[in-house]
């Protein structure tokens with residue numbers, strides 16, 4: 174028996190005939206934070222709602238710690254769901270909101286109070302028990318919703334875009350709190366977001382979805398450094414793709430530049446993905462890829478320089494404390510292997526886990 178949640182061959186078609194999920198297979202491991210990541214409409218919420226028991230699949234199974242829960246109701250599944258809209262009861266105090274599920278479970282008033290106090294302490298809301306939701310900030314409302322979910326001590330915590338209604342400072346705080354709580358309490362969390370930076374910062378594993386299918390599964394680093402497709406490469410952050418050639422020794426040639434060698438690669442044409450930080454910029458010389466600076470933008474600790482080259486416009490990210498490059502300056506670009514990934518021919522790209530170390 175595999176611990177955690179196994180989603181096997183799950184398909185979902187809505188009443189209007191729209192197929193939102195096409196045979197999804199994925200394992201959500203115990204005591205880890207797994208994120209469903211993908212653009213709007215790719216089926217993340219549908220999958221989360223199926224796990225929660227709020228929707229039923231047309232086909233497929235949900236196996237939770239070896240037990241088939243596909244036909245079980247939401248209440249029987251022993252999980253908690255936190256929505257992006259918090260869904261607090263407006264006429265109940267913070268404590269009453271947190272106790273709601275516990276009351277439904279028939280816990281004694283004393284146990285409810287004890288669990289509620291513990292959950293509120295976990296999210297840093299002690300002292301606000303008697304406040305009403307409209308007397309709370311957005312962040313406090315989201316913490317209350319989290320406390321309500323945690324108080325149930327679920328086997329799995331489902332979070333649907335939990336930060337989307339918060340400003341950027343709060344997003345960061347609550348994101349860090351969620352991750353710290355998950356690690357400290359060893360919670361099993363299934364988290365949904367369309368924001369790759371959020372996914373990278375909270376997750377043990379990320380499941381990337383596109384049009385109702387899973388296109389890649391991996392750690393944040395795997396997905397960033399070893400995307401299997403241009404879609405994943407672009408979705409995980411700034412990336413440019415180029416046609417390149419591999420020689421018999423496994424060296425990848427991009428114009429005058431060489432990367433590698435990559436022992437696993439066969440001779441022929443490949444697509445490569447290059448992150449902006451993989452480029453190094455230097456005053457013009459006979460080596461490297463010649464170019465001319467089109468513009469540069471100071472971003473704080475880094476500066477973004479856009480360079481016109483024979484391969485097109487290239488975005489380069491350099492540390493701001495280094496040399497400055499003014500518009501029109503002739504430069505040479507070099508590539509480091511860090512931040513360059515070779516996309517495998519499509520025949521191999523059905524595998525969802527990265528195959529090649531670069």
Ligand SMILES: Nc1ncnc2c1ncn2[C@@H]1O[C@H](COP(=O)(O)OP(=O)(O)OP(=O)(O)O)[C@@H](O)[C@H]1O
Pocket residue numbers: 187188189191192193211212213214215216217218219220367
């Ligand atoms: N009740 C419904 N009836 C018909 N189609 C639906 C229904 N709910 C969702 N869909 C469609 O199914 C697809 C997947 O929707 P879903 O909400 O799962 O996407 P998502 O990845 O969570 O998107 P978002 O990030 O915008 O929330 C979308 O094309 C959506 O329009």
